[in-house]
Amino acid sequence: MATPNSPLWEVFIRSRNGLAHKHVGSLHAADATLALQAARDIYTRRGEGLSIWVVPSSAITASDPSEKGMMFEPAESKIYRHPTFYDVPEEVGHM
């Protein structure tokens, strides 16, 4: 009954024009064409998308969540990257 494992694909969908493709889930398919067709059937049954990307899961390089401290520390200490760091008198109004 065992069948060879089929490749895993990550599915990204652009929901409306102007919005970025967003990860919606994954699926199994033998090749890219079948992956696109399956993505349409599984993830856009109610017109959720205008465009689909499928990417082999094995092609994704991910950061290591256990090293998130080291990875994101440089941004954490730079509070001057946020607008609230700067004092603008109230009289100036919205800026």
Added chain:
Amino acid sequence: MYTQALNSSDGEDRFVEDATRAAAFQARIDADERIEPNDWMPAAYRKTLTRQISQHAHSEIVGMLPEGNWITRAPSLRRKAALLAKVQDECGHGLYLYAAAETLGSSREELVDAMLSGKSRYSSIFNYPTLTWADIGAIGWLVDGAAIMNQIPLCRCSYGPYARAMIRVCKEESFHQRQGFEIMLTLARGTEEQKAMAQNALDRWWWPVLMMFGPPDQASQHSDTSTKWKIKRFSNDELRQKFVDATVPQAEFLGLTIPDPGMTQDSEGHWRYSEIDWTEFKQVLAGNGPCNRDRLAARRKAHEEGAWVREAAAAYAAKRESRRTAQAAE
């Protein structure tokens, strides 16, 4: 859904491998953080979730069979299109859930084979037959209604991929319940014969649906860890009570009678139902329900008859791949 009833405790894998890591893990859960696939997790958490999510996936897939049985015999094109769309949704739910289960480390093939070999279970509710068209109404109204009750809290489950799959599923479920209720309403307002058919379906589905929520709280040993890990947010009895309270007025609206003459409303407005026959539940779980053998045989047949399609797709992909590498080498 469909899984609460199936979890049984595994004493031996309740070990805690690394006290510090386990404490840090529990602290994350307590802080309502989501656990993601590459995060450290206790082996028992992984195992519990793999079992629960894969059983949930199997249930969606096997759940297509009782309803699929009526697609060709739906009474109108409108009903047929709706039922077909619902059954397609259930297939989609199964696929979202398999994908979520796989993030815990088992392959799709292993998960499916565990169901086909009978090692892994699916919800006992799908071992009951759909004898008349009214059963399609009763399933949508009651079975999907019970599933929604169970799945809404799972949208906040501590495991990220499961919670996200549940959010998608819940968005799609409400049409399922509404189409079922509409079928019941049409029958209930129809001829005497149609009304009797609706009543008969309610009579047969009511108790099995209450059993979907799993054994009573005193009897389910699995709940403690699942609650601690925020996989489970409400107990079996709490969810069952919510379901009953929501369903009684709907049955009243339909003019149908819930087959529980002993049912009374308490001072807080909750509907107190009679004792559930748990021997029937155990029998169905043990494989002795009316359709257990049929359901597994149908899944095996579909799997075997689809083998050539999977093989052909894999062979074609391999051929294209080898052609591409040959061209690149030129």
